[in-house]
Amino acid sequence: MTERMISLNLATTRQQWGFAEAVDGCLRAGITAISPWRDQIAAIGLDEAARIVRDNRLQVTGVCRGGMFPAETSEGRQKQIDDNLHAIDEAAALNADCLVLVVGGLPGSSKDLPAARQMVSDGIAAMLPHAKASGVKIAIEPLHPMYAADRACVNTIDQALDICEDLGETVGVAIDVYHVWWDPNLAKAIARAGRMKRIFAHHICDWLVPTKDMLLDRGMMGDGVIDLPAIREMIENAGFFGPQEVEIFSQDNWWKRPGDEVLAVIKERVAAVC
């Protein structure tokens, strides 16, 4: 396991560091892959972010995030699609491995999940020509079913792959263990993603017991119940050998520690338990 195999999703140090500080921290730790969020890119400016990436020969394992397609009106949906086109431009400027999509949940007061899911497929289809022209891969990130209402109505790898099959090889999946570890069909779904050559990213953290907050209480690898080596094996057997991208939202623990300490623990844990 070399440091090259770790990517830092910059949400992990969101409370400590901006884009440039996070890159400095990564380089101090020997980590040369990152995955920034769009607000972090905007804060420093896309040109400066791209310069930092280029000058330091960083791998950008993803840009977080596009998506959020469902809206109550066609104007609302078009506005979201337009924003996704900008996100493609940002991913292209950073030479990112993919643009990660959190696809969105139920729009407004709707209870119509199939309709929301159709809006997602339609939204991705609408951004596809620009993605292809820009050489940017689109990674649907299935989110845990507990986010189906308000964040993402794509909730399993198989569901995402069904969309990928309809839309062609530019669209794949970002597999985040936090969202999929429980899936009784996980091994088969990852193998299917491999056969389709659609695994574009692998995100890691851990599921804590108890989980005190549905969004901001993710665990450091090794502190929870996810069998990380088993899932990594499935993913490598499926042909993906890219970095394990560490993405931890942790308002009461890791966001409160110095960034350098967080990165040191990440390196230890990736070596020991991933």
Add this chain to the structure above:
Amino acid sequence: MTERMISLNLATTRQQWGFAEAVDGCLRAGITAISPWRDQIAAIGLDEAARIVRDNRLQVTGVCRGGMFPAETSEGRQKQIDDNLHAIDEAAALNADCLVLVVGGLPGSSKDLPAARQMVSDGIAAMLPHAKASGVKIAIEPLHPMYAADRACVNTIDQALDICEDLGETVGVAIDVYHVWWDPNLAKAIARAGRMKRIFAHHICDWLVPTKDMLLDRGMMGDGVIDLPAIREMIENAGFFGPQEVEIFSQDNWWKRPGDEVLAVIKERVAAVC
């Protein structure tokens, strides 16, 4: 919609009423079906509970709950199976439609979900002869994936049906909308359950946005995002016409209101939105 079509899961008024008080409340509201929990049965005594059920000609749509099979040692697993045999006796004494199983999560410090799932299948298989001899149906309740670690490692209807197929017609599913509403495969899974004639219970409540507590913040029907009529239609199309059993864990809202008020709202909502 007649009142006969509502069953009160007695967890819904757990903080207000014991078994006898809850039955009295149901009868005042014209509700003649209940689903008690084992601690509530134990508190009044099985004989007295059975007498109340008989004398009032109540339908018992389920006894909650058996399950919790995974344990670190074979002795621990046997202890759980023995407890499930007692649960079968209680369900038989109350002439319940089924014994509901919350199957259990990861035992001890295990991260081996497939092994836990095997313990569940083995545990149900071990209780099956006594269930058959007692004329008690066993209903696996797939729980929401957010409970996979600590409550139930059976998380989709399809996963439960796979177990049912292996174990025969005594074993079916309790379909609780709270746990399954997000499933992209829901319609197909319910239709499959219907073809197998394995729908033994239908539980309702609602998914609130936001959900403030992962266990005790369930919503009253109509207050959340679940398309209850759509799911009921799937279930009736699959051949199940039993009562809709209302099961709401709500520490900050419904558990704090008078039981009679809760039942009045349930009746209104079942008529209006279910």
